[in-house]
Amino acid sequence: MARPDKAAAVAEIVEQFNESAGAVLTEYRGLTVKQLQDLRRALGQNANYAVVKNTLTQLAAKEAGVEGFDDLLTGPTAIAFINGDVVEAAKGLRDFAKANPALVIKGGYVDGASMDAKEIAKLADLESREVLLGKLAGAMLASLSQAVYLLNAPLAQAARIVGALEAKAQQDPSILAGGAGAPAAAAEEAPAEEAPAEEPAEAEAAADDAAETEAPAAEAEVAEDAPAE
Template sequence: MALNLEQKKAIVAEVAEVAGSAFSAVAAEYRGLTVEEMTQLRKEARNNGVYLRVIKNTLARRALEGTEFECLSDGLTGPLVLAFSQEDPGAAGRVIKDFAKEHENLKVTMLAIGGQRLDASQLDVLAKMPTYDQAISMLMSVMKAPITKLAQTLNEVPGKLVRTVAAIRDAKDAA
């Protein structure tokens, strides 16, 4: 089904808006996937806060202009699905990685984060990035560690005194 100019402009504007607010992007070749498998991928993406779109490469190049994902433009060849992380940087990587484990027809071709294009082999790095809640808990544990150590150190002084007095008492009782 051919798209008219207005429909193409609407698609480009939609993808450009999503790309402007996304944290990371993954491009994967979907050749060989069935309609049911693509529907399943879209459902998983929606549930994880990932915007997934199959778009013509020329329209994708126009949509990515002026965004931090413009670095992907050179590699847009063949039938690609673009996944943009909306909620946390690793979401698109996790969705695509998990789906590709079960479906070998989905092949990651490239990914980008922070304006840098990464090789497909870096998908594990992107997928292992912590979510917002995980990052906050890691930060809080790092911030809490010095205070905990200080409290333990301050508590050790009276504890050592009590143990010393108890040892002297036991020595006098034994004598």
């Protein structure tokens, strides 16, 4: 490859490193052209899978500030430059490698940090960005609804109290003037309590006492009116 062509190829790899969210380095030895096409279709918009030359990739990695690739650039090499969801791209590579053992994931460079094959596998086990954002949004909405409930509860109670006062004021306008309501009419007052009736046993005892008191007096009057013998 002529020097201008090498420079152009290095510049192209550098651009892909800079514009990608991450890059996963693989060895594709033993994969057919059809299998490589299937892999590219499986990755879709999440990654651009490109076959690269090791020497040029090494130069491009240094220029782009990508570390950890020097020891991995051996054998037939291809890089998945991730343009979409990093987790989804890692899942696609992992699933394809399970179905096609000829694809070997060597490592990667994601979010400014180098990752080995095990770390790429752990990344593939994570939930997608959409799922994680959905769960986060759900948690935030739940917390927000709880906060709204706590803030609105006193207001709702106040509204009920105001409504009750308005209804009472319509029936008795004196409440608005600070009064306790119009006094009840005298005619509407409860009748005075009558003296409780005596119990039957007490009434009989009182009658007996009165009879005993009146009897001696009557006998005395009879004695005075009787003629002397």
